[in-house]
Amino acid sequence: MNFEDSPSEARYREEVRHWIESNAPDLSVLSGEEKLAWHPKRREIAHQWQVTKAEAGYACISWPTDWGGAGGTAIEEAIFNQEENRAGLQFTFFMTGLHMLLPALLEHNQDPLSLSRIPPAIRGDEIWCQLFSEPASGSDSAGVRCAAVKDGNEWVINGQKVWNSGAHIADYGMLVARTDPSLPKHKGLTVFWLDMKTPGLEVRPIKVISGEAELNEVFLDNVRIPDSQRVGEVNGGWKVVISTLMNERAALGSGTGLSWRDIIDLAQSTPAWEGSVMDDPAFREWLADYYVNVEAIRLLSFRTLTSLSRGEAPGPASSAGKLLWSQSTQDMTDHALDLLDHYGLIDDPEFAPRDGAFQHRFLWSPGLRLGGGTDEIMKNIIAERVLGLPADIRVDKNVPFKDIPHGR
Amino acid sequence: MNFDFDSDQKALKDQARRFLADVCPLSSVREILDHPELTHSEKLWSQLGEQGWCGTAIPEQYGGLAFGYVELCALAEELGRAVAPTPFSSSVYQFAEAVLAAGNEAQKQALLPRIATGELIGTIAFSEGPGVLRSEGVTTRFENGALNGQKIPVTDGSIADQAVVLASHATGTGLYLVDLKQDGVTRQSVATVDPTRDAARLRFDHAEAEPLGDAERGLEQLLRIQDKAAVLLAFEQLGGADRALEMARDYALERFAFGRQIGSYQAIKHKLADVFTKIEVARANAYFGAWALSSDAPELSVAAAAARVAASDAFWFASKENIQTHGGIGFTWEADCHLLYRRARQLGLVIGAPRDWKRRLAAALEAQRDAEKTAMGAL
Numbered sequence: 001m002n003f004e005d006s007p008s009e010a011r012y013r014e015e016v017r018h019w020i021e022s023n024a025p026d027l028s029v030l031s032g033e034e035k036l037a038w039h040p041k042r043r044e045i046a047h048q049w050q051v052t053k054a055e056a057g058y059a060c061i062s063w064p065t066d067w068g069g070a071g072g073t074a075i076e077e078a079i080f081n082q083e084e085n086r087a088g089l090q091f092t093f094f095m096t097g098l099h100m101l102l103p104a105l106l107e108h109n110q111d112p113l114s115l116s117r118i119p120p121a122i123r124g125d126e127i128w129c130q131l132f133s134e135p136a137s138g139s140d141s142a143g144v145r146c147a148a149v150k151d152g153n154e155w156v157i158n159g160q161k162v163w164n165s166g167a168h169i170a171d172y173g174m175l176v177a178r179t180d181p182s183l184p185k186h187k188g189l190t191v192f193w194l195d196m197k198t199p200g201l202e203v204r205p206i207k208v209i210s211g212e213a214e215l216n217e218v219f220l221d222n223v224r225i226p227d228s229q230r231v232g233e234v235n236g237g238w239k240v241v242i243s244t245l246m247n248e249r250a251a252l253g254s255g256t257g258l259s260w261r262d263i264i265d266l267a268q269s270t271p272a273w274e275g276s277v278m279d280d281p282a283f284r285e286w287l288a289d290y291y292v293n294v295e296a297i298r299l300l301s302f303r304t305l306t307s308l309s310r311g312e313a314p315g316p317a318s319s320a321g322k323l324l325w326s327q328s329t330q331d332m333t334d335h336a337l338d339l340l341d342h343y344g345l346i347d348d349p350e351f352a353p354r355d356g357a358f359q360h361r362f363l364w365s366p367g368l369r370l371g372g373g374t375d376e377i378m379k380n381i382i383a384e385r386v387l388g389l390p391a392d393i394r395v396d397k398n399v400p401f402k403d404i405p406h407g408r
Numbered sequence: 409m410n411f412d413f414d415s416d417q418k419a420l421k422d423q424a425r426r427f428l429a430d431v432c433p434l435s436s437v438r439e440i441l442d443h444p445e446l447t448h449s450e451k452l453w454s455q456l457g458e459q460g461w462c463g464t465a466i467p468e469q470y471g472g473l474a475f476g477y478v479e480l481c482a483l484a485e486e487l488g489r490a491v492a493p494t495p496f497s498s499s500v501y502q503f504a505e506a507v508l509a510a511g512n513e514a515q516k517q518a519l520l521p522r523i524a525t526g527e528l529i530g531t532i533a534f535s536e537g538p539g540v541l542r543s544e545g546v547t548t549r550f551e552n553g554a555l556n557g558q559k560i561p562v563t564d565g566s567i568a569d570q571a572v573v574l575a576s577h578a579t580g581t582g583l584y585l586v587d588l589k590q591d592g593v594t595r596q597s598v599a600t601v602d603p604t605r606d607a608a609r610l611r612f613d614h615a616e617a618e619p620l621g622d623a624e625r626g627l628e629q630l631l632r633i634q635d636k637a638a639v640l641l642a643f644e645q646l647g648g649a650d651r652a653l654e655m656a657r658d659y660a661l662e663r664f665a666f667g668r669q670i671g672s673y674q675a676i677k678h679k680l681a682d683v684f685t686k687i688e689v690a691r692a693n694a695y696f697g698a699w700a701l702s703s704d705a706p707e708l709s710v711a712a713a714a715a716r717v718a719a720s721d722a723f724w725f726a727s728k729e730n731i732q733t734h735g736g737i738g739f740t741w742e743a744d745c746h747l748l749y750r751r752a753r754q755l756g757l758v759i760g761a762p763r764d765w766k767r768r769l770a771a772a773l774e775a776q777r778d779a780e781k782t783a784m785g786a787l
Contacts, residue, residue, distance in 0.1 A: 001411075001417075001698045002409060003409065006409065075409075264773065264774065278774060284767060284771075287770050288767075291769065292721075293689055295696070296688065296693060299411070299693065299696050300692050309409060320684065320688040378681070379674075379678040379681035382685070383681045387653075387680055388657070389661070389669075389672065389676070390661075390669055392672065
């Protein structure tokens with residue numbers, strides 16, 4: 001039981017903390033609106049930071065040097081990420097590619113042209129997006145209808161994808177398609193990567209309740225890609241999908257954003273019946289409950305570090321961290337609005353505390369409970385893979401995909 | 409960085425689990441439940457004493473094994489899992505810790521070696537009535553070397569040989585050591601929601617008592633002792649919560665309804681996933697508490713309060729949903745579910761309700777934040 005770094009880890013942390021302090025971009029130049037996750041101004045800064053990191057050997061620290069990584073250890077990478085978060089440097093632009101998709105590409109694809117996309121992604125010169133979900137395939141992530149049909153040495157893709165984060169700015173995408181509808185659901189899938197400028201591909205942003213349009217629909221109409229862009233075996237795509245999704249959950253559960261410190265600061269500066277909201281016993285009781293949950297998220301990330309330092313992969317229990325993170329974010333922002341009382345309505349950055357960050361996250365938090373696996377899917381994973389309870393009865397199991405009943 | 413017990417501690421824990429599975433099955437806990445005249449398992453208590461468990465964190469110079477607090481946390485988790493009916497938590501987490509923290513050399517020499525072998529049972533007596541403990545509510549009085557007044561409930565009060573008693577005096581409140589086997593002390597057993605643990609009312613009528621530590625800082629010393637006990641109790645709660653979840657999981661696999669295992673329904677799966685998640689929160693906070701306790705870190709008061717809040721909630725939630733998962737059979741006296749349900753509440757109240765600890769946690773967080781702001785302002 002030790003929550004302190006080993007001497008070598010402490011030295012590394014000291015070194016990267018110092019490096020980050022001396023090289024970090026100045027985010028204070030951004031206005032309230034420009035601070036939003038996907039704003040183009042923020043992207044410029046994020047790109048510059050990624051280049052700076054790559055040149056100093058701090059981008060994709062644990063990846064092989066052949067592909068532009070730094071050949072370091074997983075624990076070093078985790079320590080660097082912690083220090084980056086501590087410095088408030090959290091950029092979503094490259095996460096999908098670097099945390100989920102490209103590790104799978106590296107693992108399942110030997111084609112030199114495909115692998116040559118990795119170094120520019122590490123430098124943040126190119127952005128990747130995930131093309132997995134479909135209108136009829138959300139939680140049922142193997143229910144893919146988008147079809148890929150072999151034509152000579154090419155595949156012809158037709159179908160629709162949805163909830164594709166960052167597809168509107170992405171240079172490349174990784175897509176799962178059905179290559180054999182006569183096989184059962186999980187068995188007829190194949191993964192490909194493709195240029196988002198390929199003819200026949202159209203991206204339409206979806207405006208969500210927080211007002212942003214970072215999620216998209218992607219339409220594929222006779223999109224042709226060479227077989228060399230296949231990732232993994234033909235009809236062996238499910239394995240690739242699962243490895244990327246597990247990476248996503250481990251990353252999502254690590255906790256980002258506003259902390260208990262921010263809500264204490266807000267409470268201390270907001271008047272209540274007597275004194276400030278900080279003096280209100282109901283608030284204090286809620287604060288304690290909130291704290292133990294978010295502190296658990298922080299501490300559970302140390303368990304991930306412990307696993308990494310032993311060379312083990314984080315297990316399905318990390319789904320609990322994702323659940324905690326999304327639910328506590330919604331709970332905290334709801335309380336922030338509540339304690340501001342009538343003024344909590346205002347999300348105008350000109351008037352709202354912290355440029356409206358609490359209100360913005362309040363409107364954004366329902367998405368956290370849906371993206372990266374819904375609360376319900378996380379609970380299924382815990383129940384089945386941690387507790388060993390039976391899987392749901394599946395009426396579509398062992399049935400050829402083309403014969404599975406479907407609605408609209 | 410190690411978010412885990414080390415290999416020696418794991419070996420100790422495994423050994424403890426096997427030992428308790430053998431000597432403390434739930435049927436032996438039920439023995440105490442079904443016989444109101446029984447206060448605890450004397451057999452188990454003497455076995456724990458023989459094996460040196462009571463002296464796990466007591467220094468060698470006072471007859472202990474001096475393994476350390478993380479080892480004691482490991483044993484606490486196993487005792488919690490076994491729902492052990494012994495005065496271990498009163499004697500070891502509270503009485504021994506009070507003497508270690510506040511006692512003079514003579515007191516330590518006289519008491520700790522006997523606590524370490526289990527020969528002497530100690531407890532702590534602070535409550536006098538319903539509601540929050542406040543200094544003005546302490547009417548038990550120490551004057552001219554004698555104690556007058558009463559304490560209720562005192563956990564393990566019927567069986568303890570000695571107690572640390574919170575009492576007021578002319579200028580404040582202090583802690584006092586009292587031999588309970590004297591004429592000036594009258595004890596009366598009190599029934600509680602958890603009959604597998606003893607509780608009593610203690611009356612002091614000119615009882616002999618001697619000060620323990622700084623007589624002007626009694627309440628403050630009590631709070632520090634409770635911080636340590638909170639971490640250790642959190643491990644008992646964690647062990648109990650895990651047991652409740654396993655019991656519910658096993659039943660959900662074995663019971664069929666509408667032609668299939670009830671554990672295949674999402675209503676049950678999601679409920680048990682929620683229990684698991686609360687236990688993860690409790691485990692994370694308890695582990696941090698164990699580290700803070702063993703390294704005497706300044707984070708101890710925040711960590712201890714967080715561990716207690718999270719573990720009380722997890723055990724309560726796990727124990728009630730265990731009954732719910734069992735359905736009607738879980739509500740019977742015959743099923744074991746209520747042993748856990750009762751113990752969850754006993755552990756959750758014994759050193760103050762979760763509400764008290766949420767208040768303590770909020771105060772500690774506020775103080776920490778103020779200190780951070782002062783430090784930032786000073787830069």
